[in-house]
Amino acid sequence: MRTGRFLSLEGGEGAGKSTQARALAAALDARGIAAVITREPGGSEGAEAIRALLMHGEAARWNPQGEALLFAAARADHVEKVIRPAIAAGHWVICDRYIDSTRAYQGAAGxxxxxxxxxxxxxxSGGLLPDRTFWLALPVELGAARATRRDGESADRFARRGNDFHGAVTEAFAGFAAAEPERFRRIDATLTPSAVTQAMLDALADWLP
Structure with a gap:
């Protein structure tokens, strides 16, 4: 049986994580690798219920401590019900955000x-970390403009926070990538979508058939 892998996509608002998760899964499928796309918060029934509490409402609905606890609870269910079983079955899991987002948003920025x-x-979650994490790096102002075009008035309570907050998030991801070069790969998210996908594939070359 093929070895399962766990990949996460991280980055600020508007970096294209969801789009790239789908594109990467399609590229892996074309190479005969079964991929499972999932997201955080969410991914399992219990975690999706918690997602509704976290993403909607006023920005001050939860303090950082409350957010961190809710994210941890959602992740525990997600890891048990979705991520670990998929890896054990030999699938590649592609997760749109994971623990590093909590470290950046509630930790560094919060x-x-x-x-x-x-x-x-x-x-x-037993401390489970991704085998490889792609940081889709994008200037805060460009990310905010992309997110506004995408979401309009329906932006979630995290996206509505100011540039100072999102600047701290970006700095946090840069720090994580510098501290853990064996896990993180920095991907320039200002490139075209197809170029971003190719950059991720290039960064997986050591594992691809």
Whole structure:
């Protein structure tokens, strides 16, 4: 049986994570690799219920501590019900956001201690980390413009936060990538969609048939 892999796509608002998750899955399928696309928060029935609590409402609906706890609960269900079984079955899991988003949004931008977030992750999800994480890097202003065109007035409570907040998120991802070069791959999200997909495939060349 083919070895299962766990990939995550990270980045700020408007970076194209959902689009690239679908494109990467299609490219892997063309190579005979079965891929499962999932997302956070969400991905399982329980986690999707928590997603509705997290994504909707006023920006101040939850404080960073409450958000981190909700994300950890959603992730615990997601990992148990979807991610681990898919990997065990030999599939490649492509996750649109994962623990590094919590570290960036609630941690670096929200003021929570990174060690506390990782401790929650260890408790709820056994500390499971992706085999490879693609950071889709994009300037904050460009990401905000893309997100506005995409969402209009229906932007979620995270996307509605200001550029200072999203700047801190971007800096956090840059720091994670620098600290964990064996896991992270920086992908220039200002490229065309097809070029972004190809850059991710190039970064997976050591695993591709």
């Amino acid at each position: 003021g929570l201690d990174d060690a506390a977030i990782l401790a929650l992750h260890a408790f709820g």
